[in-house]
Structure formats: structure tokens, C-alpha cells
Amino acid sequence: MKIGVIGGGQLGRMLALAGTPLGQQFAFLDPAPDACAQALGEHIRADYGDRDHLRQLADEVDLVTFEFESVPAETVAFLSQFVPVYPSAEALRIARDRWFEKSMFQDLGVPTPEFADIQSQDNLDAAVKRIGLPAVLKTRTLGYDGKGQKVLRHPEDVDGAFAELGSVPCILEGFVPFTGEVSLIAVRGRDGQTCCYPLVHNSHEQGILRLSVASTNHPLQSLAEDYASRVLDKLNYVGVLAFEFFEVDGGLKANEIAPRVHNSGHWTIEGAECSQFENHLRAIAGLPLGSTAKVGESAMINFIGSVPPVEQVTALADCHLHHYGKAFKAGRKVGHATLRCSDSAVLQARIDEVMQLIDKG
Amino acid sequence: MKIGVIGGGQLGRMLALAGTPLGQQFAFLDPAPDACAQALGEHIRADYGDRDHLRQLADEVDLVTFEFESVPAETVAFLSQFVPVYPSAEALRIARDRWFEKSMFQDLGVPTPEFADIQSQDNLDAAVKRIGLPAVLKTRTLGYDGKGQKVLRHPEDVDGAFAELGSVPCILEGFVPFTGEVSLIAVRGRDGQTCCYPLVHNSHEQGILRLSVASTNHPLQSLAEDYASRVLDKLNYVGVLAFEFFEVDGGLKANEIAPRVHNSGHWTIEGAECSQFENHLRAIAGLPLGSTAKVGESAMINFIGSVPPVEQVTALADCHLHHYGKAFKAGRKVGHATLRCSDSAVLQARIDEVMQLIDKG
Numbered sequence: 001m002k003i004g005v006i007g008g009g010q011l012g013r014m015l016a017l018a019g020t021p022l023g024q025q026f027a028f029l030d031p032a033p034d035a036c037a038q039a040l041g042e043h044i045r046a047d048y049g050d051r052d053h054l055r056q057l058a059d060e061v062d063l064v065t066f067e068f069e070s071v072p073a074e075t076v077a078f079l080s081q082f083v084p085v086y087p088s089a090e091a092l093r094i095a096r097d098r099w100f101e102k103s104m105f106q107d108l109g110v111p112t113p114e115f116a117d118i119q120s121q122d123n124l125d126a127a128v129k130r131i132g133l134p135a136v137l138k139t140r141t142l143g144y145d146g147k148g149q150k151v152l153r154h155p156e157d158v159d160g161a162f163a164e165l166g167s168v169p170c171i172l173e174g175f176v177p178f179t180g181e182v183s184l185i186a187v188r189g190r191d192g193q194t195c196c197y198p199l200v201h202n203s204h205e206q207g208i209l210r211l212s213v214a215s216t217n218h219p220l221q222s223l224a225e226d227y228a229s230r231v232l233d234k235l236n237y238v239g240v241l242a243f244e245f246f247e248v249d250g251g252l253k254a255n256e257i258a259p260r261v262h263n264s265g266h267w268t269i270e271g272a273e274c275s276q277f278e279n280h281l282r283a284i285a286g287l288p289l290g291s292t293a294k295v296g297e298s299a300m301i302n303f304i305g306s307v308p309p310v311e312q313v314t315a316l317a318d319c320h321l322h323h324y325g326k327a328f329k330a331g332r333k334v335g336h337a338t339l340r341c342s343d344s345a346v347l348q349a350r351i352d353e354v355m356q357l358i359d360k361g
Numbered sequence: 362m363k364i365g366v367i368g369g370g371q372l373g374r375m376l377a378l379a380g381t382p383l384g385q386q387f388a389f390l391d392p393a394p395d396a397c398a399q400a401l402g403e404h405i406r407a408d409y410g411d412r413d414h415l416r417q418l419a420d421e422v423d424l425v426t427f428e429f430e431s432v433p434a435e436t437v438a439f440l441s442q443f444v445p446v447y448p449s450a451e452a453l454r455i456a457r458d459r460w461f462e463k464s465m466f467q468d469l470g471v472p473t474p475e476f477a478d479i480q481s482q483d484n485l486d487a488a489v490k491r492i493g494l495p496a497v498l499k500t501r502t503l504g505y506d507g508k509g510q511k512v513l514r515h516p517e518d519v520d521g522a523f524a525e526l527g528s529v530p531c532i533l534e535g536f537v538p539f540t541g542e543v544s545l546i547a548v549r550g551r552d553g554q555t556c557c558y559p560l561v562h563n564s565h566e567q568g569i570l571r572l573s574v575a576s577t578n579h580p581l582q583s584l585a586e587d588y589a590s591r592v593l594d595k596l597n598y599v600g601v602l603a604f605e606f607f608e609v610d611g612g613l614k615a616n617e618i619a620p621r622v623h624n625s626g627h628w629t630i631e632g633a634e635c636s637q638f639e640n641h642l643r644a645i646a647g648l649p650l651g652s653t654a655k656v657g658e659s660a661m662i663n664f665i666g667s668v669p670p671v672e673q674v675t676a677l678a679d680c681h682l683h684h685y686g687k688a689f690k691a692g693r694k695v696g697h698a699t700l701r702c703s704d705s706a707v708l709q710a711r712i713d714e715v716m717q718l719i720d721k722g
Binding site: 288290310 | 378382383679696
């Protein structure tokens with residue numbers, strides 16, 4: 001089976017590393033000449049809207065999937081004429097737009113922060129009156145890693161904020177006094193079979209995920225799985241879907257979903273019986289899903305901007321390096337390390353060691 | 362770092378799957394148009410003696426390694442002029458020739474079956490008188506998977522046996538009444554650091570490895586490691602070296618070594634902290650070695666001739682599929698499954714399930 005992937009970054013690269021042992025082959029459509037997934041498959045270098053090359057991809061592969069959710073809707077619609085596309089155009093339409101996303105949460109009874117659609121500064125002023133400050137103004141589409149958003153703390157932050165974000169459709173979200181951020185990586189097969197990995201605690205630095213720690217018997221696991229299954233079934237979803245939640249007052253509020261393999265699930269390569277990458281591929285290929293059970297205690301630490309010297313990372317015990325082969329650049333995710341340990345005390349010590357290595361760099 | 366691999370089969374493929382997350386890139390020199398490693402790196406399609414293409418490879422990569430031991434000596438010598446080659450020409454010279462290999466065991470005090478150099482039928486007749494029957498006549502070089510050998514049980518089997526194997530240099534080996542076959546996968550770094558995986562019990566079918574089961578606290582582990590370290594240090598070896606032993610009278614007799622990653626070490630991908638593939642690459646790249654400790658109880662089952670339907674293999678619990686992407690052909694290793702379980706009783710049940718799937722095919 002040959003699988004087409006829209007996007008050829010590290011997620012595509014890790015998909016191919018997981019799928020090759022299943023006998024799958026890969027083609028990546030990505031305009032970047034140095035797309036790092038190209039080491040592991042065919043690279044069709046073209047813009048995401050380039051119909052000739054999209055058609056070429058569709059003709060070569062058995063099905064198409066995505067590495068990122070901001071794929072143009074027209075691209076998805078065009079491809080869908082020729083080849084199965086997972087997740088579906090509808091799932092992408094919802095997930096790429098914060099307004100659709102939060103409206104769906106609300107419709108399904110999944111708690112989410114207060115929110116309002118913002119099409120103008122007037123809308124914003126009215127919404128701030130209703131929701132109050134602090135609040136976060138975010139572009140409805142295309143935001144990631146803290147980009148495309150502005151925290152509004154004081155009345156003067158509100159003035160001109162709509163223009164600051166480019167006068168594009170936005171959403172205002174009420175600030176949530178959360179005690180933690182967790183994510184749930186779920187996967188749903190073509191036949192509706194659904195599995196979830198253990199909840200992951202996430203820590204961010206400057207808006208970018210730095211650390212994910214897989215939990216054990218998290219008290220909110222079944223609640224999170226309940227919320228996830230409502231969304232998965234509603235969308236008739238196929239593949240991996242990542243849910244980000246805020247922990248609030250002993251409950252959960254849904255922040256957003258990502259219709260793809262997710263950074264907070266990278267620990268599953270070593271830390272789970274079957275990784276999120278393999279399970280995404282199993283799901284879209286119509287294969288039985290693999291076990292999402294943990295193997296030991298795991299955490300993932302992102303390398304942002306640069307990867308510490310390989311001889312130093314590989315010298316650390318219980319540490320598994322994932323170098324994406326990308327050019328180093330400030331703020332860019334260029335690799336990660338997974339720690340897999342026998343118990344959580346050892347895990348915490350190992351996390352400290354990796355953090356020290358990063359701080360030295 | 363870019364690594365050149367002579368040979369582009371499944372071992373090269375699994376090396377690249379292990380090395381890509383270390384940030385390594387790969388080029389494979391292999392004459393086969395369908396060399397299955399090409400999905401994961403550059404494919405230089407050329408004969409192993411093609412100096413122009415060997416030179417091209419040497420110019421492109423930082424170091425060269427091998428997927429098989431029968432690489433022509435001239436190829437190794439030629440490459441060594443331009444680029445570091447691991448393991449060394451001397452290690453390959455010994456390992457590819459059963460006479461050199463067994464003579465080295467003898468010199469190092471490593472027990473091995475009785476053996477004799479056979480250059481003619483007269484040599485053979487004389488050696489059979491000394492060693493007795495049954496015995497095994499093997500070509501000194503190029504034998505694998507039971508090919509290039511003949512078991513001599515009765516005097517009439519001896520007549521003409523030298524000609525039957527092609528009148529090439531052979532070795533006669535005394536038959537060993539072994540109770541089991543085990544292998545030790547060892548790895549030695551550029552700095553001499555040595556690590557060994559747990560001993561593996563191997564079972565063959567028609568001369569081809571079918572099943573490898575990783576042992577726990579094997580009583581012969583330290584003896585095997587002692588023998589291995591003698592050989593590794595003698596050869597100043599760098600990389601993974603596989604040792605095959607017969608279990609005889611509560612001790613070990615060395616059968617042969619393979620100067621490369623080895624089929625009986627494939628279980629380490631899921632079953633050990635750091636796989637034999639990653640450790641080979643760490644060793645030759647001058648990186649610290651990774652842990653050879655087991656993760657759970659593991660076994661590896663080869664798929665010979667064909668891979669059972671992927672949807673059936675992936676439906677099995679605790680089972681990890683490795684499809685090599687090769688054309689199916691009787692007697693050819695085209696994939697394997699690794700089973701990783703919490704205990705050995707479950708492991709045995711899982712082995713039976715995979716065997717049943719194979720028998721159905």
C-alpha cells in the first residue's frame with residue numbers, strides 16, 4: 001500500500017518510519033525543497049494547491065492523509081474525487097477553524113471556555129463586555145505554537161487588537177484558570193473501533209510545547225475518553241485525533257483538537273505498545289488498531305531551535321533521540337527525546353538531565 | 362552524518378529505520394534494482410566490485426559498513442583508502458572464511474567443533490578418518506541459510522562430496538551432539554566499550570532461522586560474553602558481531618560469527634532498550650552505546666517465502682510486524698514478527714498464534 005501525505009515535515013517522517021515495517025510506501029507533497037520526510041519516500045515538490053501535482057499524487061497512492069490541519073479545503077475536495085482521504089474533508093473543516101471547533105464542542109456537551117466569533121473590532125468590544133478580561137483573541141484559522149493569538153489582560157490591550165491580528169476572522173476565548181494542560185491522543189478505525197492513549201500532561205515554554213509526560217491512572221481519563229468519543233463519532237473520524245484540554249476545578253474544558261498525529265503523542269514511539277504513528281496508519285489503512293497501553297513510564301522533551309550534540313543525548317540513560325534532520329532555527333521544533341523508565345522517580349531524574357543538556361546549549 | 366552500506370536488503374533497511382532518528386542519512390550500494398532498503402536512502406545500483414561507483418559512495422559518505430560478510434576483500438580494501446570502514450577488512454577476512462574463523466576460535470581458547478581444512482577429496486577422506494562421522498562439509502566461504510553444506514552420515518556420503526560442493530575450499534566440521542543453539546549479539550564501540558544482549562535460543566527449519574527467543578538470566582550468559590570479548594578484542598572490532606554457539610554438555614562450542622547485525626537480533630527492535638541496529642550505528646559513528654537490557658519477554662519469528670496477510674498479523678496481540686517490502690519467493694526471508702510480552706507464558710501462547718498463522722498460509 002502506498003500512502004500520500006500532504007506535508008513532508010517531521011510528522012510525515014515519523015509516519016513513514018512507522019509505516020515502512022508494515023510494508024507501506026510513502027509519497028509526500030510539500031513545496032519545501034528540504035522537507036525532512038523526503039529521506040523516507042518520494043517527494044513531490046509542489047504547492048498545496050497545485051492541481052497537476054495533486055492529481056499525480058492521487059494517481060500514485062492508495063489513500064491520502066495530512067500532516068497538518070491548515071490544508072486548503074479545495075485541496076482536500078479535489079483529492080477526494082480521486083482517492084480516499086483520511087481524515088475527511090469535514091473533520092478538517094471543523095478542526096482548522098476555532099469557531100467551528102468550539103461550536104461543535106458546545107453542541108456535543110463537551111465543556112469549553114466561553115467564546116465569541118469576532119469579525120470586527122466592534123464584535124471584539126462587545127464580546128469583551130460579555131466574557132470579561134483576561135481573554136485570548138485568536139485567529140480562527142492558521143494559528144499554531146502560540147502564533148496568531150494575543151492575550152488581552154487590560155482594557156487598553158483590547159483597542160486595535162483585531163487589526164493587530166490582521167483583521168481576519170477571530171475568536172475571543174475566556175481565560176480559564178486552569179491547573180494543568182492535558183492532551184488525549186485518540187484513534188478511530190474505519191470500522192469505528194476507538195482506542196485512547198493515557199492522558200498526557202503538557203508544559204509549554206513561550207507558547208511551544210516543551211514537555212509531555214504520560215500519566216498513569218489519571219482520574220480524568222474516562223471523562224476525557226467520553227468527550228473524545230462524542231467528537232470522533234460525530235465526525236465519523238478515521239485516524240488519530242488529538243484533544244487538548246484544560247484541567248479546571250477537577251474537570252476538563254476542551255481547548256482544541258488536531259486532526260492528525262500530535263507532538264504530545266511522540267512519546268508513544270517507545271512508550272506505548274503501538275505508537276500514534278503506527279495507529280494512525282493502521283486506522284486509515286483499514287487495519288486493526290494496536291494497543292495503546294504504556295510500556296514503562298514515559299516523557300517527551302522537545303528540542304526547539306537546535307538539537308544538543310548527538311553524542312551527549314545518546315549518552316543519557318533511558319533516552320531515545322529523534323532528530324528530524326531539519327535546519328536549526330530559533331523557535332523551530334527540530335527534534336525530541338523520549339524517556340522511558342521503570343518508574344516515575346527515575347523518569348523525573350532523567351527529565352532533569354535532558355533539561356540540563358538543553359540549558360547548556 | 363551519512364553512512365554508506367554495502368548491500369541494500371532488509372538489514373540495510375532496518376539500519377536506516379534505526380539511524381534516521383539519530384539524524385543519519387544513508388546510501389546503499391546494491392546491484393539489485395529492487396533492493397528493499399532503497400525506500401530509506403539513496404540507492405547506488407552497481408556491482409560490489411564496481412570501482413567507479415564504490416568511489417562515488419566513498420566520496421558521498423562519512424563511513425561505510427556492510428550488510429553481509431561475503432563482500433569481496435578487494436572492495437573493502439578499495440573503500441578503506443578513502444573512507445573509514447567498519448567492521449575492518451581484517452574482521453571481514455576472518456568472518457567470511459570458516460577456516461580462518463575456527464582457527465581464530467582455537468587460538469583464543471574458544472571451544473569449537475573439531476574441524477579440518479579440505480582442499481581435495483583426499484583431504485576429506487583423511488579428515489573423515491580423524492574426525493569421524495557424522496560430520497558436516499561446508500564451503501569455507503559464501504554459505505548461508507544451510508546453503509553450501511552437506512551432512513555426511515555414512516561412508517558413502519563422503520564419496521564425491523568435495524566435487525558436489527563445487528571442488529572449492531571447504532571445511533569439515535565434526536558433528537556436535539548439541540542440546541540447543543544460542544546466539545549472542547555483541548557490540549563494541551570505537552573506544553573498546555562492549556555490550557552484549559541476552560543470549561537468544563534459535564530454532565531452524567530446513568536450515569533457515571525460524572524462531573529466536575531472548576533468554577532471561579541464561580546460565581551460560583557470562584561464559585558466552587567471555588568468549589565474545591576475546592574475539593572482539595582480538596579483532597579490535599567495531600560494530601555488532603553475532604556469535605552462534607552450540608549448547609553442549611552444559612557448555613558452549615562456537616559455531617560461527619557474523620560481522621554484522623544478525624537475524625537472531627531482530628527482536629531487539631522492540632524487545633531491548635536500544636536495538637542491535639541502533640547500537641551498530643552508534644558503535645561505527647563513535648557514539649556511546651545504548652542499553653542492551655530487555656524490555657519484557659521477546660521472541661522473533663521469521664516469515665519465509667511470504668508474509669501472512671497484514672490485517673491478520675496486525676490483529677495479533679503483542680505482535681509487531683516487520684515487512685521487508687521484498688518480492689515473495691520460496692525460502693526467502695521476507696519479513697518477521699516480534700512478540701513482546703509481560704511474561705514468558707504469554708509469550709509462548711503468542712508464538713503459537715503466529716505459527717498457526719504461518720501454517721494457514
